[in-house]
Amino acid sequence: MKSSFLIYALVTLALLSYALYQGMVAAPTERTMGEIQRIFYYHVPSAWTAFLCFIANFVASITYLVRRNPKADAIAVTTAEVGVVFTTVVLITGPLWAKPVWGIWWTWDARLTTTLVLWLIYVSYLMFRRFSTGQQTATLAAALAIFGFIDVPIVYMSIRWWRTQHPKPVIAGGAGSGIDPEMWSALLWNLAAFVAFAGLLIWVRYRLERTRQQIDEMHALRALASTEGTLTR
Amino acid sequence: MSRTATLTISNLAKDLRLEWRSKDALNAMLFFALLVAVIFSFSFDPTAEESRRIAGGLIWVAFLFAAIVALNQAWARELRNQVLDAYRVSPGPANALFLGKALGNFVFISVIELLLAPLFVIFYNLRSIGPAYQLVIVAVLGTWALVANGTFFAALSLRTRSREVMLPLLLFPISIPALLGMVEGTTAILTGESSPRLWINLLLVYDVVFTTVCLLLFETVLHAE
Numbered sequence: 108m109k110s111s112f113l114i115y116a117l118v119t120l121a122l123l124s125y126a127l128y129q130g131m132v133a134a135p136t137e138r139t140m141g142e143i144q145r146i147f148y149y150h151v152p153s154a155w156t157a158f159l160c161f162i163a164n165f166v167a168s169i170t171y172l173v174r175r176n177p178k179a180d181a182i183a184v185t186t187a188e189v190g191v192v193f194t195t196v197v198l199i200t201g202p203l204w205a206k207p208v209w210g211i212w213w214t215w216d217a218r219l220t221t222t223l224v225l226w227l228i229y230v231s232y233l234m235f236r237r238f239s240t241g242q243q244t245a246t247l248a249a250a251l252a253i254f255g256f257i258d259v260p261i262v263y264m265s266i267r268w269w270r271t272q273h274p275k276p277v278i279a280g281g282a283g284s285g286i287d288p289e290m291w292s293a294l295l296w297n298l299a300a301f302v303a304f305a306g307l308l309i310w311v312r313y314r315l316e317r318t319r320q321q322i323d324e325m326h327a328l329r330a331l332a333s334t335e336g337t338l339t340r
Numbered sequence: 341m342s343r344t345a346t347l348t349i350s351n352l353a354k355d356l357r358l359e360w361r362s363k364d365a366l367n368a369m370l371f372f373a374l375l376v377a378v379i380f381s382f383s384f385d386p387t388a389e390e391s392r393r394i395a396g397g398l399i400w401v402a403f404l405f406a407a408i409v410a411l412n413q414a415w416a417r418e419l420r421n422q423v424l425d426a427y428r429v430s431p432g433p434a435n436a437l438f439l440g441k442a443l444g445n446f447v448f449i450s451v452i453e454l455l456l457a458p459l460f461v462i463f464y465n466l467r468s469i470g471p472a473y474q475l476v477i478v479a480v481l482g483t484w485a486l487v488a489n490g491t492f493f494a495a496l497s498l499r500t501r502s503r504e505v506m507l508p509l510l511l512f513p514i515s516i517p518a519l520l521g522m523v524e525g526t527t528a529i530l531t532g533e534s535s536p537r538l539w540i541n542l543l544l545v546y547d548v549v550f551t552t553v554c555l556l557l558f559e560t561v562l563h564a565e
Binding site: 172224227228230231234235238239240241243246247250251253254255257258261262264265266268269 | 489492493496497499500501502506509510512513514516517520521524538539542545546549550553557560561564
């Protein structure tokens with residue numbers, strides 16, 4: 108366990124370093140936006156990583172409701188936390204990129220607003236877990252996670268009808284779209300590195316959450332044992 | 341009549357009777373929404389033309405806040421004398437309890453809307469340019485969207501610390517598409533500039549999806565240990 112974690116951490120570190128080189132040096136400078144476009148290699152992979160985390164959270168929540176396995180709950184809470192962190196990165200790098208390119212920090216466009224709402228939904232999920240007391244937290248949180256995940260496509264559609272400014276999907280948006288092959292490779296390296304990094308964070312946080320669950324269980328057992336002792340006495 | 345329907349009706353009748361005798365939730369909501377309406381008019385002071393554009397937002401935000409007041413109280417009386425625990429061990433279907441409660445809240449909030457809508461018309465000099473009957477459709481669908489999820493989340497937040505604060509924290513983010521539909525739909529009808537059809541469809545989809553999810557998950561939440 109310890110050694111596999113160490114190997115994984117080293118691989119992640121190597122990936123992150125190589126992706127940094129790819130994004131900052133190897134990828135060509137974009138024609139109109141210039142160097143600022145390199146934020147793309149952090150903005151987009153963070154967004155995709157966050158979505159992966161929320162999908163994992165949704166699957167883990169359903170698994171928990173079906174199987175009642177505390178491991179599924181531990182995965183749900185960790186993926187939600189890491190997802191919120193990466194969504195925060197998206198929400199910070201977005202305005203940093205938008206200001207020089209669009210001339211504004213923020214606009215209430217479909218994808219920006221959806222990302223913000225996504226962030227709000229999962230922050231409220233984490234707050235609920237924090238405020239919830241007692242044994243049912245895992246079950247109630249799983250129900251809430253399902254609501255949150257189902258809401259995301261509805262939010263996206265509703266805000267798309269409301270207004271839109273974010274560039275159309277650049278990567279597979281039909282004729283005239285597409286990016287330089289070297290930009291592609293920088294993007295994919297960064298995506299791999301970010302997913303690996305998220306996996307590393309989830310791993311650490313998961314161990315911590317499992318330990319917390321086991322301590323809780325031990326406390327509960329001890330309390331039970333002590334009441335039994337008083338009853339027999 | 342099925343058992344669920346009978347139980348839903350008896351739950352609803354009980355809630356309505358209790359509310360009719362105490363009028364706690366109705367009075368609190370009515371006064372609260374009235375205060376919001378007055379405070380908004382101080383902070384905006386709009387002309388008739390402007391007010392038509394912002395009224396949709398003002399009205400629904402006022403009703404949303406008022407609804408929170410009622411929803412927070414919705415399960416409180418079931419906690420007294422362990423009524424909820426009794427329900428848990430009874431063979432009655434959980435969804436009957438949920439539907440009865442949600443329908444009860446729907447009636448309370450609709451009453452508030454009916455009483456306060458004329459007041460908004462007077463305060464903000466509103467006159468609908470589009471077909472006004474569509475406002476009723478938006479109101480019914482929008483209120484149900486708030487009430488179904490609100491009743492569910494109130495049941496969730498029952499078991500948290502500081503539950504009164506928890507409910508809006510859970511309900512507001514998830515309700516954003518519904519609120520957008522209500523506000524944009526109302527504005528479209530009041531200004532008559534565009535068709536509210538899109539927003540009515542959005543509310544319809546939202547209602548169907550989330551009512552289904554609520555009914556699927558309520559039993560799990562009620563029996564959560």
